[in-house]
Amino acid sequence: MQLEIDKLSKAYGEKLAQDGFTYSFHPGVSAILGPNGAGKTTLMNLITDCTKRQGGEIRYDGTDILKLGKEFRQRLGFMPQSQGMYEQMTAQDFLAYMAEIKGLKKKTAAAQIRELLSVVNLEKAAHQKVGSFSGGMRQRVLLAQAMLGSPEVLLLDEPTAGLDPEERIRLRGYIEKLAADRIVLITTHITSDVETIADEILLMNHGKLLFAAKRGEFISGCGAASLEDAYIKRLHAL
Amino acid sequence: MREGRRVLLAPKVWGLLALLLAFNLVLAVTQDWRTGAYYDEYQSALRACQALSTEEAMESVETELSAFQALSLLEWYESEEDPELKEHLRQQLEDSFGVDFERRIRESAGSEDEERGAIRMEVLQTLQEQLQYIRDYPDYLLQVQDNAEMMKTWEIFNKEGGFSSRNIEKTAADFPTSVELRLDNDYAVTDLVTDTVGSYSLLVFTLFLTLQFLIERKRGLWSLIHGAPEGRGRLAYKRGAILLLGVVIGTLVLLGGKLLFVALRSGGLGSLTRNVQSTMVFSDFPWVMPVWVFLIGFFLLKILGMWLVGMAVWAILQSVNHLPLALCAAGIALAGEYALFRFIPDSYTIAIFRYVNLFALVDVTSIALHYLNLNLFGWPVQGFLLSIGLIPPVLALLFGANVLLTAREKPVSRQNSLLALADRIRVPFSRFVSRLRLFGMELYKILWLQKGVLIVLLAAAFSFGFLEMQPPDEELYDTELSWISASMAGPITEQTLE
Ligand SMILES: Nc1ncnc2c1ncn2[C@@H]1O[C@H](COP(=O)(O)OP(=O)(O)OP(=O)(O)O)[C@@H](O)[C@H]1O
Ligand SMILES: [Mg+2]
Numbered sequence: 097m098q099l100e101i102d103k104l105s106k107a108y109g110e111k112l113a114q115d116g117f118t119y120s121f122h123p124g125v126s127a128i129l130g131p132n133g134a135g136k137t138t139l140m141n142l143i144t145d146c147t148k149r150q151g152g153e154i155r156y157d158g159t160d161i162l163k164l165g166k167e168f169r170q171r172l173g174f175m176p177q178s179q180g181m182y183e184q185m186t187a188q189d190f191l192a193y194m195a196e197i198k199g200l201k202k203k204t205a206a207a208q209i210r211e212l213l214s215v216v217n218l219e220k221a222a223h224q225k226v227g228s229f230s231g232g233m234r235q236r237v238l239l240a241q242a243m244l245g246s247p248e249v250l251l252l253d254e255p256t257a258g259l260d261p262e263e264r265i266r267l268r269g270y271i272e273k274l275a276a277d278r279i280v281l282i283t284t285h286i287t288s289d290v291e292t293i294a295d296e297i298l299l300m301n302h303g304k305l306l307f308a309a310k311r312g313e314f315i316s317g318c319g320a321a322s323l324e325d326a327y328i329k330r331l332h333a334l
Numbered sequence: 335m336r337e338g339r340r341v342l343l344a345p346k347v348w349g350l351l352a353l354l355l356a357f358n359l360v361l362a363v364t365q366d367w368r369t370g371a372y373y374d375e376y377q378s379a380l381r382a383c384q385a386l387s388t389e390e391a392m393e394s395v396e397t398e399l400s401a402f403q404a405l406s407l408l409e410w411y412e413s414e415e416d417p418e419l420k421e422h423l424r425q426q427l428e429d430s431f432g433v434d435f436e437r438r439i440r441e442s443a444g445s446e447d448e449e450r451g452a453i454r455m456e457v458l459q460t461l462q463e464q465l466q467y468i469r470d471y472p473d474y475l476l477q478v479q480d481n482a483e484m485m486k487t488w489e490i491f492n493k494e495g496g497f498s499s500r501n502i503e504k505t506a507a508d509f510p511t512s513v514e515l516r517l518d519n520d521y522a523v524t525d526l527v528t529d530t531v532g533s534y535s536l537l538v539f540t541l542f543l544t545l546q547f548l549i550e551r552k553r554g555l556w557s558l559i560h561g562a563p564e565g566r567g568r569l570a571y572k573r574g575a576i577l578l579l580g581v582v583i584g585t586l587v588l589l590g591g592k593l594l595f596v597a598l599r600s601g602g603l604g605s606l607t608r609n610v611q612s613t614m615v616f617s618d619f620p621w622v623m624p625v626w627v628f629l630i631g632f633f634l635l636k637i638l639g640m641w642l643v644g645m646a647v648w649a650i651l652q653s654v655n656h657l658p659l660a661l662c663a664a665g666i667a668l669a670g671e672y673a674l675f676r677f678i679p680d681s682y683t684i685a686i687f688r689y690v691n692l693f694a695l696v697d698v699t700s701i702a703l704h705y706l707n708l709n710l711f712g713w714p715v716q717g718f719l720l721s722i723g724l725i726p727p728v729l730a731l732l733f734g735a736n737v738l739l740t741a742r743e744k745p746v747s748r749q750n751s752l753l754a755l756a757d758r759i760r761v762p763f764s765r766f767v768s769r770l771r772l773f774g775m776e777l778y779k780i781l782w783l784q785k786g787v788l789i790v791l792l793a794a795a796f797s798f799g800f801l802e803m804q805p806p807d808e809e810l811y812d813t814e815l816s817w818i819s820a821s822m823a824g825p826i827t828e829q830t831l832e
Binding site: 108109138141144145146147148166169170172174176177178179180181182184185189192193194196197198199238241 | 550563745
């Protein structure tokens with residue numbers, strides 16, 4: 097299980113959103129940090145093939161994901177940064193809808209939905225319309241959706257934005273459990289969320305990978321006391 | 335199929351369908367001046383005529399009508415103030431009915447009250463018209479054949495291999511030499527095939543369905559679906575099928591519902607086994623078939639045609655990667671098609687664009703009931719057949735295009751260059767908007783931001799179409815008067831002019 101990103105390039109007009117990003121992801125939690133506009137979301141969009149790539153390769157276990165196509169997408173779970181959903185559907189319906197789009201069998205889907213609803217603590221609201229949900233509740237539905245089909249590669253684009261502290265802690269614990277046998281990519285601006293669970297930390301800016309290291313090394317290697325501290329130091333030292 | 339449920343069971347989809355049906359039924363009632371009493375009277379008079387031969391029925395209707403005519407003349411005479419004209423009228427009445435014309439006319443007209451009399455006369459006129467058509471149709475068909483024979487002898491048409499001669503021959507060959515016609519209640523069938531409001535309502539419904547496929551383009555959701563294993567080509571196949579199912583439902587509810595309504599109101603569909611040519615609007619329809627066969631064909635054609643229109647609009651909407659722009663593109667395309675459909679005269683060589691046109695399928699009966707051969711490289715091709723012959727290949731093409739577009743279009747792409755330009759224009763524009771007072775701002779919000787402008791335009795289009803389609807009602811209400819003056823005008827004016 098290995099996701100290799102190789103000299104990725106992507107430009108929107110003259111703006112380079114990916115500029116030679118190269119890295120190999122392995123099972124475990126990889127946190128991607130970087131300032132706004134660094135290219136984190138673009139990286140995820142390229143992995144989900146939601147935007148056209150201009151150069152480079154993304155390989156899963158040695159084969160380019162564009163070649164794998166559906167086969168790769170079956171192993172992929174994605175939680176986008178924006179919160180678009182079918183507002184008229186209930187949480188349960190929306191998850192069932194996504195399960196169908198993901199090609200899950202009805203029975204498996206039903207069981208997984210039940211489980212995931214309890215994981216994100218939405219059992220009570222399962223039959224309410226998504227449109228009536230608070231930002232944090234929507235976030236949790238999207239998270240549950242990403243985990244449908246227990247994907248090998250999980251992309252979470254700012255999963256904790258808008259969650260209250262209690263939910264954040266719950267989620268952290270859950271992701272940590274998940275990450276044992278899958279590749280989890282998390283982008284976030286809230287360093288405390290990944291401080292305890294990330295196996296490795298990547299720092300990117302201007303579409304480039306600036307620095308990557310195991311969590312301990314990332315923090316202590318630059319003489320910082322916390323991840324937040326390290327982030328600032330490393331971003332400006334370079 | 336959750337996607338099917340999402341689209342077809344959405345309350346707003348059913349709401350729209352109910353609204354459109356209600357609109358059509360209200361229109362059916364308000365636009366039809368005939369009352370229940372009229373239809374009852376028509377039914378009984380029709381049955382009486384059906385028991386007779388065409389000639390006998392014609393005679394009986396005309397006899398009764400002339401009694402009404404005489405009565406009208408008498409009433410005119412009695413109320414006329416101008417002594418000179420009154421004298422003329424008296425002369426006329428005396429010539430036709432003898433000296434005691436007053437008594438004789440009143441006797442033969444019976445003692446019906448005025449209202450019933452008016453209805454009775456309307457009914458008789460309708461039947462007279464129908465009977466005349468049935469009587470004359472064989473001659474009309476013979477004339478088609480005769481024309482062909484005659485034109486063959488004319489030199490300009492007789493050039494072997496020219497379009498004109500081929501066209502004449504084809505026309506003669508297309509039309510039957512004789513058809514068995516039967517007098518019957520034609521109101522429901524006629525309404526079905528001439529109802530453009532119904533057709534355009536179905537179009538509105540179909541367009542609304544295709545819009546449901548684009549809701550996912552709201553940011554974020556599209557990425558979710560596009561990144562899922564079954565969210566590309568497979569989803570497009572499903573959506574094609576969902577659109578078909580939606581169109582079937584829309585067609586049955588809107589057109590079927592209206593047909594049922596009109597049939598119940600006007601006393602049924604008439605015999606389903608009579609040939610469609612028995613109905614006047616089918617005089618230029620060359621294929622002889624019973625009404626029931628036509629009805630099946632009509633609904634099938636409507637469904638396939640609307641499916642195609644929906645698929646075409648969906649393809650346009652999909653191919654522009656920005657929703658408001660996509661809507662504009664689809665709007666422009668439809669407006670262009672409509673202009674071609676509406677304004678190209680038959681005689682132009684580009685008349686083909688009226689037939690190779692989405693609106694030829696929206697309003698399919700208007701081309702089906704209008705016989706026209708197009709000049710296709712010197713060969714006459716019947717316009718209607720060209721239109722429906724193109725349905726299968728174009729549908730296949732559109733299906734493929736939609737699957738491809740769904741699979742290939744990326745949710746995140748570079749900003750549209752048109753939009754980049756618009757952005758530059760928007761800066762000074764938004765400065766202007768910010769200066770508007772509160773009222774203007776609210777208006778701007780409702781009309782532009784909340785797309786109220788679309789509703790206004792839709793309403794305008796509807797009312798425009800409504801106005802245009804309304805038959806000259808005043809004339810119908812006053813048929814009695816206009817008919818009398820028309821039938822009397824000749825002799826009297828001649829004399830009064832002297
Ligand atoms: N559709 C687009 N069209 C044009 N430019 C874009 C588009 N999407 C992203 N960009 C640009 O690409 C760059 C990278 O954007 P991206 O969304 O990947 O950043 P990010 O690291 O996710 O930022 P954030 O932390 O704010 O989420 C930015 O400069 C952005 O302006
Ligand atoms: Mg982002």
